[in-house]
Each structure stands twice: as C-alpha cells, then as structure tokens.
Amino acid sequence: MNEPIWLKEVKCPACNAVFNTPRVRPSALKVKASEPDFHKVYEDLNPLLYAVTVCPECNYGARNDDFDDKTLEYHPEIVKLAGAIKDSKKNINFQQVKELDVETAVRKHLLAITFAKHYKPEDPLTIAGLYMHISWMYREMGDKDKDIEYIKLALEYYVKTFEKGTHIPEKIGVPGIMYLAGELNRMLGNYNDAVLWFSRVVKYDQISNFPNIEHLARDAWEKITEEKHKKE
Numbered sequence: 001m002n003e004p005i006w007l008k009e010v011k012c013p014a015c016n017a018v019f020n021t022p023r024v025r026p027s028a029l030k031v032k033a034s035e036p037d038f039h040k041v042y043e044d045l046n047p048l049l050y051a052v053t054v055c056p057e058c059n060y061g062a063r064n065d066d067f068d069d070k071t072l073e074y075h076p077e078i079v080k081l082a083g084a085i086k087d088s089k090k091n092i093n094f095q096q097v098k099e100l101d102v103e104t105a106v107r108k109h110l111l112a113i114t115f116a117k118h119y120k121p122e123d124p125l126t127i128a129g130l131y132m133h134i135s136w137m138y139r140e141m142g143d144k145d146k147d148i149e150y151i152k153l154a155l156e157y158y159v160k161t162f163e164k165g166t167h168i169p170e171k172i173g174v175p176g177i178m179y180l181a182g183e184l185n186r187m188l189g190n191y192n193d194a195v196l197w198f199s200r201v202v203k204y205d206q207i208s209n210f211p212n213i214e215h216l217a218r219d220a221w222e223k224i225t226e227e228k229h230k231k232e
Helices: 064-069 076-088 102-116 124-141 144-164 173-187 191-203 211-231
Strands: 005-011 018-024 031-034 040-042 052-054 061-063
Touching (some): 061 064, 061 102, 102 124, 173 191
Antiparallel strands (some): 031 040, 052 061
C-alpha cells in the first residue's frame, strides 16, 4: 500500500539544485467539511502543510505546481533574489522530512509569498491564495487572531485580483473573486463592504454560468441580515 506522504525528487528552477521534497498523494485525502471561504477540512492529513516547495539551497519557494512547472527564463528578478540568498548563506534550512508541522508550513508559505511579490508582473491571486492557506492552517489550530490577520492580507490581494482582472480561474470566474472579497469582509465584520461585493455578484451579467457562486453569495447576504438582527 502506498504511503500518503512521499518524497519527490525535484530540481529548483532558480538555482538548479536537486533535492527531495514531501508531497501528498491525492488518493489519501478525504474531505470531512467545507467552509464558505472555500476552506476544506480533511480527515487525518492536512495537505496545506505540504502545498509549498522550498529549495534548501537558495530558499526559492512556490506552490508545488508552480515549482514543478514554471520556468524562470523570463523572470531574472527571481533568479537574482534566489542567487543573493544562496550567496549570503543565510537561507532557512528545512529538513526534507515527511512529517511537517504548521509553523514550518507557515514559514514555507511566507517564503513563497516573498518570491511571488517579486514577480513582474505580480500575480495577486497567487499571493491571496497563499495567505488564505496560512489563515486556514491557523484556523484549524484554533488561533483566531492569526486567522483574522491573514484573512485581511488575503482580502487585500483578492481585491487586487479583481481590479487587475488577470489569472482568474475559469471554475469560479470573476464572480468567484467578488464573492470571496464579500465573504472575507463578512468574516471580518465589514458588513457594508460585504453587501456591496455580494450585490456585484448577483448583478453580474453572466452569473447564470456560475450558479454555485450565486447561491453562496445570496446565502452569505442572508447571514449578514441575520447577524444584524441579532445585534439589534
């Protein structure tokens, strides 16, 4: 029987170092709950702990798929940053082991965010997603303050994603980004801003192509009404 976590040999696209990194087999994952901000809670194993790969030589970090597939040929700024870290010998060394804890995973995510912010042009959706990963990891630990801290950062970059209008996944489209901006505002208690985003969702010209997103937005809007009534 295959183990749920295995070590994959990869080559760093920034410095060409070859090393092993832990990855999770999709077949080992079973969702036990889903939350309105797209957070999925899994049984036994949290794949978020293994969602980022970091090179032990230069600290270049990225989401697994990006690390494996993205070429840095047209991103000399990233190669330069990784080279500077490697030459300084001040890179953070992570043990290439199968069992990772939340703090290690958070540090890996923060490194990936640092590099993501140096890409030209910047991809705010990638940064927003990494911040959400950190929020979810802290949420599962019961750390509400850290959860909120990273929700705020994710919200900033989801708004930037909407404004920029690029790299938006087809599955959720523009309505999905607007919905997330609304839902994160709702979770932060920014009800007026949340309602503005949800109203944008339901008024979107092609919302009929995204029935799940429309349902989520209307449901969240109702939650705001209920929460306001409770306060009154």
